[in-house]
Amino acid sequence: MEAGARVWVSDPDGDDAWILSEVKTRSDTDLKMFQISNPSNTFVRPRVRENLEDGSEVQELKYEGIELANNALSEAEKAEGKDDDMITLPHLHEPAILHAIGGRFDEGKIYTWTGPVLIAVNPFERLALYTDKILEVYRQEGLLRSQGMNPSGTAKLGPHIYAIADLSYRQMMAPERKSQAILISGESGAGKTESTKIVMRYLTTLGTAGTDNVDDGEISIMDRVMQSNPILEAFGNAKTLRNDNSSRFGKFIELGFSRGGHLLGAKIQTYLLEKVRLGSHASGERNYHIFYQLLRGANDKQKKKYGFHDGDTGGLELAQYYHLTGQGGAPDLREFTDEAGLKYTVEGMTNLGWDEAKANTVLSLVAGLLHLGQIQFVGVEKDGQEISQVSNENVVSLAAELLGVDKDKLRTALTVRILKVRGTETEILLPPEKSIDSRDALAKTIYGALFLWIVQEVNDSVIWKNDSDVRSSVGVLDIFGFECFPTNSFEQLCINYTNESLQQQFNKFIFKMEQIEYEAEKISWDFISFPDNQDCLDVIQSRPTGILAMLDDECKLGNRGNDKNWADRLYKQYIPNKGQEESDNSRFSATPIMKSRSKFCVKHFAGRVEYTATTGFLEKNKDEIPITAEKLLESADSWLIKDIYTVQKAETNESATSSNEGKPAKQKTVSQQFKEQLARLM
Numbered sequence: 001m002e003a004g005a006r007v008w009v010s011d012p013d014g015d016d017a018w019i020l021s022e023v024k025t026r027s028d029t030d031l032k033m034f035q036i037s038n039p040s041n042t043f044v045r046p047r048v049r050e051n052l053e054d055g056s057e058v059q060e061l062k063y064e065g066i067e068l069a070n071n072a073l074s075e076a077e078k079a080e081g082k083d084d085d086m087i088t089l090p091h092l093h094e095p096a097i098l099h100a101i102g103g104r105f106d107e108g109k110i111y112t113w114t115g116p117v118l119i120a121v122n123p124f125e126r127l128a129l130y131t132d133k134i135l136e137v138y139r140q141e142g143l144l145r146s147q148g149m150n151p152s153g154t155a156k157l158g159p160h161i162y163a164i165a166d167l168s169y170r171q172m173m174a175p176e177r178k179s180q181a182i183l184i185s186g187e188s189g190a191g192k193t194e195s196t197k198i199v200m201r202y203l204t205t206l207g208t209a210g211t212d213n214v215d216d217g218e219i220s221i222m223d224r225v226m227q228s229n230p231i232l233e234a235f236g237n238a239k240t241l242r243n244d245n246s247s248r249f250g251k252f253i254e255l256g257f258s259r260g261g262h263l264l265g266a267k268i269q270t271y272l273l274e275k276v277r278l279g280s281h282a283s284g285e286r287n288y289h290i291f292y293q294l295l296r297g298a299n300d301k302q303k304k305k306y307g308f309h310d311g312d313t314g315g316l317e318l319a320q321y322y323h324l325t326g327q328g329g330a331p332d333l334r335e336f337t338d339e340a341g342l343k344y345t346v347e348g349m350t351n352l353g354w355d356e357a358k359a360n361t362v363l364s365l366v367a368g369l370l371h372l373g374q375i376q377f378v379g380v381e382k383d384g385q386e387i388s389q390v391s392n393e394n395v396v397s398l399a400a401e402l403l404g405v406d407k408d409k410l411r412t413a414l415t416v417r418i419l420k421v422r423g424t425e426t427e428i429l430l431p432p433e434k435s436i437d438s439r440d441a442l443a444k445t446i447y448g449a450l451f452l453w454i455v456q457e458v459n460d461s462v463i464w465k466n467d468s469d470v471r472s473s474v475g476v477l478d479i480f481g482f483e484c485f486p487t488n489s490f491e492q493l494c495i496n497y498t499n500e501s502l503q504q505q506f507n508k509f510i511f512k513m514e515q516i517e518y519e520a521e522k523i524s525w526d527f528i529s530f531p532d533n534q535d536c537l538d539v540i541q542s543r544p545t546g547i548l549a550m551l552d553d554e555c556k557l558g559n560r561g562n563d564k565n566w567a568d569r570l571y572k573q574y575i576p577n578k579g580q581e582e583s584d585n586s587r588f589s590a591t592p593i594m595k596s597r598s599k600f601c602v603k604h605f606a607g608r609v610e611y612t613a614t615t616g617f618l619e620k621n622k623d624e625i626p627i628t629a630e631k632l633l634e635s636a637d638s639w640l641i642k643d644i645y646t647v648q649k650a651e652t653n654e655s656a657t658s659s660n661e662g663k664p665a666k667q668k669t670v671s672q673q674f675k676e677q678l679a680r681l682m
């Protein structure tokens with residue numbers, strides 16, 4: 001870093017995180033620089049000092065917040081694709097990466113390689129990057145490459161998500177026929193789901209090439225697989241402040257291919273739908289798309305059938321009026337209307353092979369949930385206690401009819417709680433605020449079960465016929481990104497745990513494998529020190545003292561367990577000494593103030609997240625269906641309620657193993673189900 005060198009200076013308070021500057025003078029103690037585009041703006045940065053254990057200080061060669069800049073490429077070099085892969089940059093650090101990606105983005109190039117990893121920047125506009133013609137060019141290049149031929153005459157194609165999809169297909173088609181996985185990660189709104197769909201289109205196109213794309217006059221497998229997206233998105237995506245079409249569940253799609261590389265079908269696994277959204281959503285956000293699609297897209301006949309009366313709303317638009325849909329102001333979406341959304345959803349249903357009656361039953365149930373959310377309660381006195389009474393009986397009737405359940409049992413499910421102690425049931429009449437909780441909990445249960453059932457229906461439609469025909473597969477993972485909100489609860493812990501596990505896989509595969517390869521080839525290689533996060537995973541998942549295992553233990557205590565006790569036991573486990581605020585491995589911490597508020601902090605690979613134990617961790621983990629709700633669902637007239645309830649039970653009950661054979665199935669906690677799913681995924 002001599003005078004005249006170009007460097008990046010970190011500027012945490014400025015508009016730009018890093019400022020391109022030139023070194024003016026260098027001394028043993030500091031570096032003086034000026035901003036290249038504005039030389040009157042100058043910076044001074046001290047040389048880094050490090051304290052040694054013996055108390056002495058050494059000065060490092062580095063200066064604080066300074067990185068060497070790469071030389072700018074000429075237009076000719078760029079045209080040759082010299083900036084396509086960041087691995088080729090002489091200096092690879094945060095400002096170099098941001099500068100390289102930003103510069104390309106300004107030229108309309110949203111994709112950049114970093115070795116085998118593709119970085120995509122969301123353009124937030126539909127660019128002509130995915131046309132049939134471009135797909136064909138990548139397909140041709142991939143084909144020639146796989147045959148050991150270089151596509152003559154054409155320049156190497158630039159980085160593109162099609163290239164990732166192509167590579168996985170060709171690798172899968174190599175003689176060993178090894179199955180592949182594509183991991184797509186990024187923050188909410190980064191473009192994971194869109195990228196997943198682009199990858200799916202590429203792979204399904206290659207997998208159906210040479211066939212006439214029609215199976216016995218039915219909808220082709222490619223179309224069925226692609227059509228699974230709108231229906232899953234209608235029921236599993238919602239508008240959030242960050243993304244109009246935010247996936248509120250994780251998804252792993254496995255595309256199965258024959259030995260000859262033909263697409264045979266797909267298998268979809270979903271993870272942890274965000275059910276709390278049923279009860280409440282923030283201002284500017286929305287509930288699941290399907291509710292708005294139905295309210296805004298229903299024709300007059302449907303409106304009548306589903307009991308949507310514009311006259312009841314006091315002048316409000318239907319979607320703004322209903323409790324389930326109106327809490328955030330029911331904003332429109334940026335890219336398409338809800339009316340159009342309903343059309344896509346219904347088309348998706350038809351393509352799943354549903355007849356009109358089946359589709360109508362599902363839509364009725366959605367309408368029933370909207371009316372369920374409208375049920376109100378008043379407090380009346382009984383034996384000196386305030387108990388709740390439904391104040392709009394006609395809405396109970398309408399909700400019950402549309403859901404296909406018994407009206408009296410529905411009322412009971414909302415106003416009565418049954419406690420079972422040693423086989424004896426005791427009825428407790430609930431006060432109004434508890435009835436509201438029961439109402440929202442019932443909506444969550446029914447919707448959660450409906451979603452699982454829809455995933456099963458989609459799977460039945462897209463799954464391959466015989467497992468033995470499937471020679472290999474490409475899996476695409478579109479998973480919720482790392483989350484950190486002002487208040488973090490059970491959902492964030494599960495999501496961040498997933499990301500922590502994925503990060504480890506990523507470390508293992510990319511860094512560890514790469515280093516082994518370099519060593520084998522005796523290429524000199526500066527070992528990148530990457531942070532290993534196994535210790536953080538241990539804090540979350542290990543038995544018997546991990547955060548989740550201790551949560552399960554607390555849940556086993558039944559009524560005696562509670563969120564605060566659980567937090568206290570975590571403190572005892574991880575920071576047992578007086579005055580200790582950080583666990584020995586520094587992944588778990590809690591200050592005295594945090595402890596007094598039942599909070600704890602986990603230092604994840606992506607940053608610290610403060611969790612609040614008293615946000616219903618135990619209840620969310622148990623996810624129990626109240627006895628009155630069970631009685632309601634078990635006795636329902638509707639085949640759909642019966643079906644979704646069966647699917648829900650199968651998902652949550654422990655499978656009969658030799659040790660528990662004959663005993664009634666025990667319900668698994670959500671964290672147990674989640675851990676198992678994650679283990680299978682890895």
Ligand SMILES: Nc1ncnc2c1ncn2[C@@H]1O[C@H](COP(=O)(O)OP(=O)(O)OP(=O)(O)O)[C@@H](O)[C@H]1O
Binds near residue numbers: 195243245
């Ligand atoms: N390649 C792209 N071309 C054009 N628009 C895009 C592209 N990728 C994403 N978008 C736009 O950004 C929006 C958000 O993308 P997407 O839903 O894929 O994000 P996500 O990463 O899945 O977020 P979440 O974690 O919230 O589900 C899309 O609805 C679309 O408008």
Ligand SMILES: [Mg+2]
Binds near residue numbers: 192193246247478
């Ligand atoms: Mg998404």
